[in-house]
Amino acid sequence: MSEPTILSQIAKIRNFEKGHRASQVINTGFRFGILAALADSLEGLTVPELALKLMLYEPFLRVWCQTAYHFEILDCDQQGRFKLQDYLDEVLGLTLPFPHPGQSTESHLGRPQPNEGDDPLSRYIRTGHAGYSPNIPEMSLERCRATKSIFTIFQAMIFPLQKDLENRLAEGCDYLDIGCGSGQLVMDFAKRFKKSTFTGVDPDPYGIEQAEQGIIELGLDNRVAVANMGGEEMDFTDKFDLAGMVLTLHEILPDVRLAALCKTFQALKKGGCLLILDYPYPGRLEDFRNPRFEYGIVEQYFEAMGGIVHIPREEQDHLLFEAGFTSIESITVAEGGMMDFLTARK
Ligand SMILES: C[S@@+](CC[C@H](N)C(=O)[O-])C[C@H]1O[C@@H](n2cnc3c(N)ncnc32)[C@H](O)[C@@H]1O
Structure with a gap:
């Protein structure tokens, strides 16, 4: 066996994570009869056919099928029919005469019935409403942990390619962070760029509470401020040189996304620049x-x-144009181009 290296250990843990995620997709497929319905269909099923057959929420089934396709559990034909990959019905035990734990008991006898339950996942898959708020302390903490080293991405991967941006921050400007979470990035920026001022907004009250604490502890309250509101609720006009949405645009719910972009446009000075760092979506x-x-x-x-x-990306650009932005440019950053960094002008 070869000696472990840092890269081989990273790859090992990422593979564990990937396997865990794929198993969660498979388990949901078992639980709600999706895998059984697909195994029962020789030709495969389109998402609307699957939704009708199982009486489940079609937008979620689309995401489930696309994710299962990503993990190479399903294939898809030219007509949009999803089908289990070869041998997986056998390997997953879908050909057995008794159900998988958590699977519908009727899945081999007729229309698969989702395993009823009243947990948020079951409620969501049946109705499209999960009935929970993402703004709870545990989720807030989880989000902070997941994104605590975003400044490193700016430092190592964005500033070397965007010298103008770094210079503008170094010379002193007003920066607005939409979806600032617990304020880690604005605090890191404020420590590095001492002539600039920073304002963060976020609808998560727990994130804002943590940000307020951190700003005071670090003695940054003369240059950093945060407010508990969504981007769509902001009312700044011609105030900021730069506005950032870091891993945030995708999290702004569809019904307020355009409003949040319009308010961001309004908040920027003429010639100001919006920065978006986010995961690309196909x-x-x-x-x-x-x-x-x-x-x-x-x-x-x-x-x-x-x-x-x-x-x-196309839909994102369309929203940006609709909000008034022009000159959209983007670069890919992070290992394997896993993130897009985009700039747009007012
Ligand atoms: C993945 S977190 C990223 C947080 C932070 N930008 C960072 O990089 O650490 C996404 C953030 O978007 C916020 N968010 C959700 N809806 C929003 C909205 N309508 N306006 C502004 N921010 C929103 C969430 O509360 C959350 O803090």
Whole structure:
């Protein structure tokens, strides 16, 4: 056996994570009769056919099928019919005369019945409403942990390619962070760029509470302020040189996304610049197996229950134009181009 290296250990843990995610997709497929319905159909099923057969929420089934396609559990034909990959019915025990634990008891006898339950996942898959708020302390903490080293991405991967941006921050400007969470990035920026001022907004009250504490502890309250509101609720006019949405645009719910972009446009000075760092999301099924989109695909699957809808690049550009932005430019960053960094001008 060869000696472990840091890269081989990273790859090992990422493979564990990937396997865990794929198992969760498979388990949901068992639990709600999706895998059984697909195994029963020789020709495969389109998402609307699957939704009708199982009486489940079609948008979630679309995300489930696309994610299962990403993990190479399903294939898809030219007519959009999803089908289990060869041998998986056997390997997953779908050909056995008794059900998988958690699977519908009727799945081999007729229409598969979802395993009823009243947990948020079951409620969501049946009705499209999960009935929970993402703004709870545990989720807030989870989000902070997941994104605590975003400044490193700016430092190592964005500033070297965007010298103007770094210079503007170094010379002193007003920066607005939409979806600042617990304020880690604005605090890191404020420590590094001492002539600039920073304002963060976020609808998560727990994130804002943590940000307020951190700002005071670090003595940054003369240059950093945060407010508990969504981007769509902001009312700044011609105030900021730069506005950032870091891993945020995809999390702004579809019904307020355009409003949040319009308010961001209003908040920027003329010539100001919007920066978006986010996971790219594929617009065509064939790209669901492109590793560049892996984070976006997996995030979309697990965030769907919160009403979050990731959007492909074309749709994102369309929204930006609609909000008034021009000169949209983008670069790919992070290992394997897993993130897009985009700039747009007022
Ligand atoms: C993945 S977190 C990223 C947080 C932070 N930008 C970072 O990089 O650490 C996404 C953030 O978007 C926020 N968010 C959700 N809806 C929003 C909205 N309508 N306006 C502004 N932010 C929103 C969430 O509360 C969350 O803090």
